[in-house]
Amino acid sequence: MDDSPDSRSLAEIFADLKKELQEFVQTRLAMLKGELQEKLQTLKVAAPLAGIAGVLLATSYFLLTISLVGLAMAFFENSPYRWFFSFAIVGVLWALLGGILAYVAKREFDLKRLVPRKTLEVLKGDKLWIENEAENKYERRVG
Numbered sequence: 001m002d003d004s005p006d007s008r009s010l011a012e013i014f015a016d017l018k019k020e021l022q023e024f025v026q027t028r029l030a031m032l033k034g035e036l037q038e039k040l041q042t043l044k045v046a047a048p049l050a051g052i053a054g055v056l057l058a059t060s061y062f063l064l065t066i067s068l069v070g071l072a073m074a075f076f077e078n079s080p081y082r083w084f085f086s087f088a089i090v091g092v093l094w095a096l097l098g099g100i101l102a103y104v105a106k107r108e109f110d111l112k113r114l115v116p117r118k119t120l121e122v123l124k125g126d127k128l129w130i131e132n133e134a135e136n137k138y139e140r141r142v143g
Contacts, residue, residue: 035116046108056098063091
């Protein structure tokens with residue numbers, strides 16, 4: 001029997017096409033799944049840091065607000081400034097820690113974007129390859 005592409009039946013061609021399409025889809029889905037799992041690992045690190053940063057910054061806001069209240073009270077009361085300085089120092093400390101954690105979380109998000117770039121690049125390459133193959137087959141038939 002002749003094994004040239006022209007001697008195969010239409011059913012054989014469709015069976016091969018179906019098999020290749022299934023392999024293609026399975027490969028791309030596996031790539032997407034792997035890339036999304038990698039992104040999930042990033043979220044597992046960055047999201048808690050962002051949450052802690054938010055709590056620390058909110059605490060800083062409340063402490064600094066209380067410090068301002070304490071400062072105002074110091075001008076109207078004949079009491080020492082010890083409460084004001086205590087709250088102010090703790091408030092600044094929490095603000096620094098919250099700011100550092102927010103910066104680290106933002107950097108994690110920036111370094112590892114959530115879009116599955118590798119999969120999209122491969123799919124774009126596949127699209128170009130398919131277009132080239134279709135164009136080549138058309139040229140062979142016409143020419």
